[in-house]
Amino acid sequence: MNWIASLAPRFAAAGRRLSIPLADLLVLAYLWAIGTCFTSFILYGEEAYLLVPWWVMALAVVEGAALWESFGVSLGMRLFGRWLSREDDSSPSLGQRLGYWLSWHLSLPLFPLSFLDHEGQTVAERLTGTVLREPPADAPRGRWYRTSSGWAILLILFLTSGAAFGITKVNLSALIKGAPKTAKFWRSLASPDTSILTLGLKLLLETFFMAMMATVFAVVIAGPVSFLAARNLMRGPLARPVYFVVRAISSLTRSVDAIIWAIIFAVWVGMGSFCGALALWIHSIADLIKLYSEQLESIDPGPLEAVAAAGASRLEVIRYGIIPQIINPYLSFTLYRWDINVRMATVIGVVGGGGIGWRLAAHLRSWQFPEASMLTILVVALVWAIDYVSARLRAKLA
């Protein structure tokens, strides 16, 4: 059985050696594509990712990675903490580096061989008597602008933001010339249609209660469940699997935006504020479980120990050791989530969640600006008020 145990470090070593060239190839390919995009935008004013035949790009990227790894410390090598050196930790000679570059091309196709090697070494390393290992402790620690990786990262950031300009079709003249067209909207903001004030208030109340409902019932579920999602409380062979399942479900649920949930529930229960409340509810549960359980994971274990030592039962340990530590942060997170829900409730309304958002979107689509502005003013007033109240209350809880 010993040889099975010895496989793990061997796979780790080989996996790291595979990750380094893959990372470098990815970085260089990305640089090439984004660079092309940037250049074509500057030169021709249009989007293009490939201006040369694809094999030219492929060759440049592969050779670039080979040269970078042979004669320098590549980004991949820095990421995975492996530098090229000789067995005695000294820097390889120029001849060795040249040999490493040539044989590097064999390493990728022959990569499976390094899983057979007990140190995971690649063909290139074996042939040239070099080894990829952790940098020696006294390795020169240059400032970032003296390293090729530093410049690579700077170039990535520069080209990405430059290309983003082209890809999003930034059009400054439209931004300036189109401004007068919105005059009608701004003017109607100053003269809202007050005849729908009562209707607006009713819808606003509906939106507000949508958020309220979602928050209250999310707390009822997330409060107890958060204990199952706290790593420090869920030890042992029975508790750990529960922890992983709860964590997985809640993070999956959270990764689906509330707007998507609203669309799902619009199909499920039909459009309206019930659909909106359900969407906010589901998303709040997942979000609160995360916030709550992180709070639980950061509690001081000392008081739990002290209370248990005094002869407290399991429930008493929770009541006197845990609850006093988490009650204020829990309330604070709940207020924060309530604040978010009120703001989100309007947006949810637009996609079918009912309330004031639904009506506002309808007026906007039919260019009824005075009505739309009345509702906008109401929404802004509510959000501002809730924001203020929530912030004041949370400051009290700190």
Added chain:
Amino acid sequence: MPHLAIDHLTKIYERGKVLALDDVSFSVDKGEFLVLIGLSGSGKSTLLRCINRLIEPTSGRVFLDGTELTALPQRELRRWRRKIGMIFQQFNLVKRSTVLANVLAGRLGYVPTARTLLGRFPREDLERARRALERVGLLEKMFVRADQLSGGQQQRVGIARALMQEPELLLADEPVSALDPATSHSILKYLEQMNRQDGVTVLCALHFLSLARRYGTRIIALKGGRIVFEGSPSEIDDAKFKEIYGEEAEQVEVR
């Protein structure tokens, strides 16, 4: 029959396979003030926590008044824990709670869970808490949040919490390591008072040999999880000291 008997106690931490206690046996008579000394990591904390089973020992037995604590089911263990007070290096108070709430937690072993979950303690326990706080000189801090107190005051709250248990045995895990020398003496004097006036047997882990000599009636030294010395404070000479603390150690006085 000794008050407390430790019989071949061994603790191996699964993670990292650390041998924290290696076949430790000794016994303590009623009314002793036994001081445990040794470097950090020598097993003092583990030993104390194995006695009230905050940590489950890997093997070996612990007897209190002839009852084997290590064989008790959880429910029975909780009843026995009431007799064993404990104070901690980091005080282990709930910092957001009031001093009173922290002190009352010492009664949790006595009051039924159904009552304590509602936060309703018997009237005599409130009176008891008042007396305990008066004894450690913190009566006027009763309704102050624990995090508003100084380190020395927090440890006195810890002592008051232990007093609430009306313990027969007190485990003290480096109670003064986080405090300055002057405060250290005032805390240890409270332990000494409990020991002498109330007849509480004390097991106290300490860093400094000078403090151990001043307060202990007997000293046990641990090194690497083993007992390397057991005897009266005066028996520790320079050679013994170097054996316990290593060749490079120098004696530091805490007055």
